[in-house]
Amino acid sequence: MDFRGLLFPGSATLLALADEMREVRTICHCGKKATMVVRQDAQGGAIKEGAQVQIGGNETYISLCRRHWREAVGR
């Protein structure tokens, strides 16, 4: 999923066609499994809107569990 919590266009199709799925585990700062990602600006604030794919910006991406992602993006 992208930083807004939305699927990338090919994600659902890939899941439907895949015979095997290997999960790359990432951990949130609280120790829970990170399933979401937040796009942060240079000041560390969560960016809530914008292009799904953005190349060459100064943003960083932080992996978070669902609870901390919701707190970060206010949803």
Ligand SMILES: [Zn+2]
């Ligand atoms: Zn967390």
